[in-house]
Amino acid sequence: MSINRRSFMAASGLALAGVSQVSGRAAFANVPEAPTQKSPLMQPPLKPTSGVDYNPVVTLNGWTLPWRMKDGWKEFHLVAEPVIREIAPGMKAHLWGYNGQSPGPTIEAVEGDKVRIFVSNRLPEHTTIHWHGQILPCGMDGVGGLTQPQIKPGKTMVYEFVLQKSGTFMYHPHADEMVQMAMGMMGFFVVHPKDPAFMRVDRDFVFLLNAFDIDAGSYVPKVNTMLEFNLWTWNSRAFPGIDHLVVAKDDRVRIRFGNLTMTNHPIHMHGYDFEVSCTDGGWTRPESRWPEVTVDCAVGQMRAFDFKATNPGDWAIHCHKSHHTMNAMGHDVKTYIGVDKTEVKQKIRKVVQGYMPMGSTGMAEMGEMEMPLPENTLPMMTGFGQFGPIEMGGMFSVVKVREGLARDDYKDPGWYTFPQGTVAFEYDGDKPAAPQPPAPAAPMHGGHKKSDVVPNPAVKPVTLRAVKPRGGHGHH
Secondary structure (H helix, E strand, O other): OOOOOHHHHHHHOOOOOOOEEEOOHHHHOOOOOOOOOOOOOOOOOOOOOOOOOOOOOEEOOOOEOOOEEEOOEEEEEEEEEEEEEEEEOOEEEEEEEEOOEOOOOEEEEEOOOEEEEEEEEOOOOOEOOEEEOOOOOHHHOOOEOOOEOOEOOOOEEEEEEEOOOOEEEEEEOOOOHHHHHHOOOOEEEEEEOOOOOOOOOOEEEEEEEEEEOOOOOOOOOOOOOOOOOOEEEEOOEOEOOOOOEEEEOOOEEEEEEEEOOOOOEEEEEOOOOEEEEEEOOEEOOHHHOOOEOEEEEOOOOEEEEEEEOOOOEEEEEEEOOHHHHOEOOOOOOOOOOOEOOHHHHHHHHOOOOOOOOOEEOEOOHHHHOOOOOOOOOOOOOEEEEOOEEEEEOEOEEEEEEEOOOOOOOOOOOOOOOOOOOOOOOOOOOOOOOOOOOOOOOOOOOOOOOHHHOOOOOOOOOOOOOOEOOOOOOOOO
């Protein structure tokens, strides 16, 4: 690879050996600005204004990092720093990330681009960045101690490489990795093909799968947790805080995601089948693809799948591990299904006013009640739709396919208006008539309160009978 560094070194006074350290006021005069973003809402895609044309990606609850062109290089500036991230309305976490957020901003460029990425460290310890999946010189690979010196607190270092291939990639530290990734340090990296027509889609969504273990009422993740995480998130957001994926009918759509948790995630989308089009190793060959409705993403992997949005509606998309669609999971909670707690309730209420026993008929009632919680804690199941509580949390969102949307329209269109006779209904007689669906409620963005839900008169409550436990050894 031929890279001319002479003019850059002369301008900035850098000593480049693999990854280079920036120091001194004169050198920083040549460093691009580091934009920051604190809003947890999806930002508009960053369209290319020069060079190769491409359809930009949209980052769920995130944004794309701006760049500047200098001497033929695309220059970016990442700042590793402590951040405050809203996991969902009602809860914030004190994390580490980049440029004001966790995950950091998406880096977006084109195959063949020369990229120069400045990385400044505002953390209390050293760090590095590994460019996961990129083919580059060994000294730019970002493994502290092996391929470069660590980036010390208060210092800035430079990574330079040519983007050898298009595809779906990410970035994350390879320094005190267990702590830094557990604290939220990661970001997406998309490289578009230099041929604008190759693998082009109309809408392209990206997000990272991550997880945290944050005790109820606290703010900082427990970094030594190995498996028993209690918050499963997409881009450090949990349902109902995860952006909806808004799509126009008949659009060609791509959804890309990467897994930086400690377990695999089978991502399932309702209403469609799709084909896996890309991994962090590159584009999949057309002859190797097959239709799927669920794709498993192992630790450290990235996947992208494509589909044509032919079916209007509000279609769920989620991890198919049921505990991963809940928040604030308590792993030592006992099962009380079928247990009559009437007597226990009366006794406990003498000590704890307002105590509400739960679990005798299952856990669904938790999604309906607005129970008092410790400060800065999410309920296990939260979020309401037009028919009532959705009973999901964590890794869950909605693909909203609508007719008549403009090409760049990503605004939440509200709930789907079901055509007459297309909603499941209760059987009540020999010739049932399908009920009218309720009028669509306001968009769920940020989470509905129970009072916002339009009740469905066709749905009748079912009462389950709890029995008193038998006495004797072994029964509780």
